[in-house]
Amino acid sequence: MNEFDGRLKQLRLAGNPLFKAAKTVEEIASNKLLAVGRIEFLKRYNGGEINETERRDAEIYYMKNSYQVFVNTFKIADKEMTIDHPQLLEYMN
Secondary structure, three states, X not given: OHHHOXXXXXXXXXXXXXXXOOOOHHHHHHHHHHHHHHOOOOXXXXXXXXXXXXXXXXXHHHHHHHXXXXXXXXXXXXXXXXXXXXXXXXXXX
């Protein structure tokens, strides 16, 4: 997504078929967090401005989600990761 090189400043996903499966408030919030966390230069989401706190929270959520996908994809045990990064699991929870 960042290949837009900072040109993508606004994103409207309300009613978008890609996100249509989101039915609960939690799923809708997750979609927003993932989009905002992943798109570095995004300033507005569904018409609303993204403030610094939302940006930071979304980036943390995105990193936690990406970590879980990585661990599940490559079958890496959390225990293996904590050998070199003892605080990682604390940060991820």
